[in-house]
Amino acid sequence: MRMSTWIRQHLAALRALLVLTAITGIAYPVAVFVIAQLPGLHDRADGSLITVDGEIVGSSLIGQSFTDKDGNALVQYFQSRPSAAGDGYDPLSAAASNLGPESIVDTLDADPAKVKSSLLSIVCARSKAVGDREGVDGSRPFCTENGVGAVLSVIGPSDVAGDVSHPVQVVSVNEACPAKPFLATYKGLRVDCANPGADYSVGRIVPIIGNISTDTPVPADAVTASGSGLDPHISPQYAAIQVARIAKARNIPQDEVRALVDAHTDGRTLGFLGEPRVNVVELNLDLDKRYPFPG
Known part of the structure; x- marks a missing residue:
């Protein structure tokens, strides 16, 4: 009796497998293929x-x-x-x-192969290039005139909120030396260019919006x-x-x-x-x- 039940269950499973294979593996693909050959659908089905x-x-x-x-x-x-x-x-x-809104600091290195631009600098560079090519204003908030992210590392003792009230050094982290920083001073301190390979994450990273209008003529799809x-x-x-x-x-x-x-x-x-x-x-x-x- 047990063997008979086991055989019946497996025969039922086999029938279900054959039926579903015929429907989903043969009938459905053939039907889709035939429908795709109809006028008006043929070109799209072949990849437009x-x-x-x-x-x-x-x-x-x-x-x-x-x-x-x-x-x-x-x-x-x-x-x-x-x-x-x-x-x-x-x-x-x-x-x-896979770069997100927090990607604002470039990886600078003496070896050009190891240099990696942040999403912000990529957007800034593209916007400047489009502006120069099309004869429009390609400047954007948080971007320098040279087309990199306008970001500072403000180094010094910080309070519980992470604010640096008395900085001891300020670095424009996306402008490699000997570049002239986009800001001359910040909070009374001279802004330094970044030494390739140096780590400035010890400071508070501060993006600078600048005085550029957010209503730029270069749209988002031109830079992303x-x-x-x-x-x-x-x-x-x-x-x-x-x-x-x-x-x-x-x-x-x-x-x-x-x-x-x-x-x-x-x-x-x-x-x-x-x-x-x-x-x-x-x-x-x-x-x-x-x-x-x-x-």
Whole structure:
């Protein structure tokens, strides 16, 4: 009797395994594949690939870098959002930088290979570069004029709250010597540049906001990477500050460039999800098609 019950239980389990395998392992995948081949869904199911003259040049779902071999922005193209995926937009290395808001102190070292920028300095450097390239004010709060984080280490005896009322040394921790610190003095003390390799964590780390407006023309998506590092979109605000450069490089009216940007701008999903966005890959391909770069 016990053996009979054991056999019946295992036969029932085997039947369930076979049925579920047929449904989830065969029927469902085949159904999804067939549905994906329907008109209107086929291109998306195949990866939303973009072809030019029969050659695959990218996907509308994955961004690309429009730079030269040295990483310099090509003046004739709209620039994409920064990417932290591998060397940039690598689908096999999709990831964020994993740097958070507390990453404000750079790792300085005499060996350039050991130098590591904080998230704050990365944002400051990108904002300055965008501002210089697009002819707008790229300065941001908590950033120096040279494009690094405006952060001090205030060293001295501290109270129970951690405040240093009588500092004995103040160091601009993100400006390596012999750089001239962004502040001459702080609390009556001269601000020193940082010696590469020195540890200033003994002091109180103080970010300095400065007198720069928070309403910067360089938007956040121009200086920060997306979570995946593959985002092909930028904000209309970032596209807008690039119009003048594109028009000059291609020798066309700015109104025509703006019209093309509008044509490649998608609104909020379902009218209320997310933000309006511009697909840079499709926009640049359309630019090349309509207004070939003379260079």
